[in-house]
Amino acid sequence: IIILKNNKGKEIHKLRYDFNWYRDSEKRKGGYTLELIDPESICLGFQNWTASRDSSGGTPGKKNSVYQTDYKPEVLKLKLVEIIDSLRITLTFNKSADSVKASVNSNYFLNNGVGNPINSKISGPDFNQVMLTFSEPLSKGYTYRITASNVSDCKNTIIPADFNSLEFTISRNISKNDILITEILFNPRAGGSDFVEILNKSDYPLDLKDLSIARMIKDSINSIQQLSKKQVFIEPGNYIALTPDPDNIKKEYTIKDTASIIKIDPFPIFNDDAGTAILISKGQKIDQLSYSDKMHFQLLKTREGVSLERSKLNRPNNDPGNLRSATSASGFATPGYKNSQYSDDPVFQENFKLASKTFSPDNDGYEDLLEMNYQFPGPGKIANVSIFNVHGVLIKKLLKNFILNNEGSFIWDGYNEQGQPAPGEAPAQVLHRGERLGHLAVGHEQDVERHPGVEVAQPSGLLDPGRLLHHPHLRELRAQLIQVAAAGHV
Known part of the structure; x- marks a missing residue:
């Protein structure tokens, strides 16, 4: 600040200057003065100053090189609204106001x-x-419009109607599962950068200033980093990728909207083999994602640079198969937009239903996994799930004494007990249910002795309907049997 006073100590003029007034990145490095443009409009502040145009770098004792008596600065505009608390907001104009x-x-x-x-x-x-104070608290979740009328600049030019109002939102508190972690890249290519993608699953704009990302190690949360120091909203249904190096992510992957990639520095360090990412708001856990490189598609040539994507948003991340490798067609990651492995939850009435009757585990993003969905009116069900081929030979024991949620899904990736791709035969799947949910099996009529109590459901094109067996103890559960025709290479 420079203050000019007369011989009696009275302040005549005061100037608080800033390097940004140069408006020239080279001249601000040194050797050039700042010059007043219009001496008759000193109230205009920084808009009335710029770097000297004189070849010597300044005009001491002479008329300024930028002198203009007819200088017409930009009109007064309302530029920014900042929320201080529930009663106060601050308005920022683009230049000095009266x-x-x-x-x-x-x-x-x-x-x-x-x-x-x-x-x-x-x-x-x-x-x-200008700081404005209101008599009643502003309501969370509401979008307001503030209008400044009859405010002028120091030359008495009234702010135009086109620039005198702005909208702002009072953010709601972020609740559990309002924002979800939908994708993570934890093992980037050499020289690359991690990212964590989030989605606003709520119906309201939510403020990233109220959200932090961290990692969890042995039930201990550390490396907590606030997502923004100022108010930045994520709109309902929008995705944002968080990363320490947005330029690298934009270089490595397809980006649909550069505004959806946000720099977070410092960024939590996520291990390349396994770990947990967590979102926190005001001390509350909003969502978390535990990952492992073993969750990746097994036939990938390399796992470096391949993200894990959340397939179903309404299912927990720890549901088997809900985290999947991003498809090769997408470039192995989809930062800032809908996942390549995204799948809607089907609507069904039965206890069990297949998401699709076919699957082809080749990581092309289309029916890579055989998904068996279930839904019950209440908890307490236990499942044992096995996969057999059409000859009754066990292919894979999928689940053993697995406690079910009210709803969820089983996933089979097409691999057998030895971790090898199963032979290319179309399996039939069968439910065996006693007092609790029993085996999900496949087989022909001759397999009944091997699996007593099993009712065999016909896979389309494989069994004669006339040879379908009906076990007396399972007759009342017939509506819950799943019929599968799984084709493609399994």
């Missing part, structure tokens, strides 16, 4: 039944910020 008019309460109006502020305080020496 301090008297900017301090009149009736010159400001807030919609949604709020009205005029009870106090308007402008801040010097730039006089481009």
Whole structure:
């Protein structure tokens, strides 16, 4: 700040300058003065200053090289609204405003039944910020519009109607599962960068300032990092990828909207083999994702640079098969937009239903996994799930004494007990249910002795309907049997 006083100590003029006034990155490095443009408009502040155009770098004792008496600066505009608390907001104009008019309460109006502020305080020496205080707290989750009328710049030019209002939102508190972790790249290519993708699953804009990302190691949360120091909203249904190096992510992968990639620095370090990412808001756990490189598609040539994507948003991340390798067609990651492995939950009435009657485990993003969905009116069900081929030979024991949620799914990736791709035969799947959920099996009529109590459901094109067996103890459960025709290479 430079202050000019007369011989009696009275302040005549005061200037608080900034390097940004140069408007020239080279001249601001040194050797050039800042010059006043219009001496008759000193109230215009930083808009009335710029770097000297003189070849010597300045004009000491002479008329300024940028002197203009007819200089027409930019009109007054409302530039920014910042929320201080439930009662106060700060307005920022693009240049200095008249301090008297900017301090009149009736010159400001807030919609949604709020009205005029009870106090308007402008801040010097730039006089481009006004703090407004209201009598009643503003409501969370509401979007407001503030209008500044009859406010002028120091030359008495009234702010135009096109630039005198702005909208802002009072964010709701972020609740559990309002924001989900939908994708993670934890093992980037050499020289690459991690990223964690999030999705606003709620119906409201949510403020990233209220959200932090961290990692969990042995039930201990550490490396907590706030996502934003200022108000930045993620709109309902929008995805955002968080990374320490947005430029690298934009270089390595297809990006649909650069605004969906946000830099977080420092960023939690996620191990290349396994770990847990967690979202926190005001001390509450919002969502977490535990990953392992063993979750990747087994036939990948390399796992470096391949993200794990959340397939079903309404299922927990730890549901078997809900985290899948991003498809090769997508470039092995989809930062900032819908996942390549995204799948809607089917609507069904039966206890069990296949998401599809076919599957081809080649990681092309289409029916890579055989998914068996279930739904019960209450908890307490236990499942043993096995896969047999059409000859009754065991292929894979999928689950053993697995406690079920009210709803969820079983996933088979097409691999046998030895971790090898199963032979290319179309399996039939059968439910065996006693007092609790029993085996999910496949087989022909002759397999009944090998698997007593099993009712065999016909896979399309494989069994004669006339040879379908009906076990007497399972007759009442016939509606719950799953009929599968799994084709393609399994």
